[in-house]
Amino acid sequence: MELHADPRRILPVTDPDGRELVLSCGAALFTLRTAIHALGFHPATTLLPSRADPDLLAVVRPLAERTPDPKIARLARAIPRRRTNRRPFRPTTIPRSTLTTLRHATELEHAWMPSLDAEQCRHLRDLTARARRDQLADPAFVAELGRWTQLGAGTRDGVPSYATVGAPADESWILQEFGGPAEGTRPAPLVVVIGSLTDDRLDRLQAGQALQRVLLTATAAGLAASFISPPIMVPSARAELRRLLGCGVWPQVLLRLGYGSPLPWIPRRPLEDVLLETLVSA
Numbered sequence: 001m002e003l004h005a006d007p008r009r010i011l012p013v014t015d016p017d018g019r020e021l022v023l024s025c026g027a028a029l030f031t032l033r034t035a036i037h038a039l040g041f042h043p044a045t046t047l048l049p050s051r052a053d054p055d056l057l058a059v060v061r062p063l064a065e066r067t068p069d070p071k072i073a074r075l076a077r078a079i080p081r082r083r084t085n086r087r088p089f090r091p092t093t094i095p096r097s098t099l100t101t102l103r104h105a106t107e108l109e110h111a112w113m114p115s116l117d118a119e120q121c122r123h124l125r126d127l128t129a130r131a132r133r134d135q136l137a138d139p140a141f142v143a144e145l146g147r148w149t150q151l152g153a154g155t156r157d158g159v160p161s162y163a164t165v166g167a168p169a170d171e172s173w174i175l176q177e178f179g180g181p182a183e184g185t186r187p188a189p190l191v192v193v194i195g196s197l198t199d200d201r202l203d204r205l206q207a208g209q210a211l212q213r214v215l216l217t218a219t220a221a222g223l224a225a226s227f228i229s230p231p232i233m234v235p236s237a238r239a240e241l242r243r244l245l246g247c248g249v250w251p252q253v254l255l256r257l258g259y260g261s262p263l264p265w266i267p268r269r270p271l272e273d274v275l276l277e278t279l280v281s282a
């Protein structure tokens, strides 16, 4: 199976160099690998197999049958249950052992999850507020956001408006929540960064796979997640976040994790939109 990026789906204002496009494809690739594995095959994967065709991101060959690893089977069962939960989370502390499991999931996919102390969380909160203000001051960003998120109930693409019900548009609740445990009596949701050693296409693809491994691991552990995007999407904020992390790692994704309330079904694109052709060789 070949995985191709579709450059027509880049968001030109938010994602001018297609970084998020590659991350998203990496997430899809991890889903594919997990599904193949859970069916009892080894998903032999070659990343970026063609210099001539940089949009061919991976080739996956289901190889010799093998007994599925129960841990992977657990992740596979989480695939249809995983969805982005943008609502406030319950004030329940996430066990430290779960953070360790999430970090391990990241590292299995050759990406990194640097630790954030309370001081870094406070800095991150201010950085998020500033970056969000910058984004909202840009009419092109606001127009693009509207095109992808204010979609009617019948949509099979983008983020339907009901998926953001209960999540205030200004993200102020996120900013209040993630000051770190020292900020108040309410336990803060967990905020994690997924980073890579370089910012090239291969590392972005791997960070995308790490993202999906983290999201499925979190789902299997009963956790919900949503994206905190401003400090990653605004270039000056991303550079500041990189300095804040201080370990040379390129931040690729910032997630908030916690125990959330159930969400309605989220639409998926029709299969014929994403599966281009089927070639079966003997």
Ligand SMILES: Cc1cc2nc3c(=O)[nH]c(=O)nc-3n(C[C@H](O)[C@H](O)[C@H](O)COP(=O)(O)O)c2cc1C
Pocket: 020, 021, 023, 024, 027, 082, 083, 084, 085, 086, 158, 159, 227, 228, 229, 230, 266
């Ligand atoms: C790389 C990447 C970046 C994303 N950034 C955001 C974001 O900034 N804000 C947001 O609300 N959702 C973000 N999402 C979540 C997508 O909107 C979401 O995955 C998509 O709408 C499908 O919904 P689901 O996650 O519930 O299946 C991002 C997803 C990916 C893979």
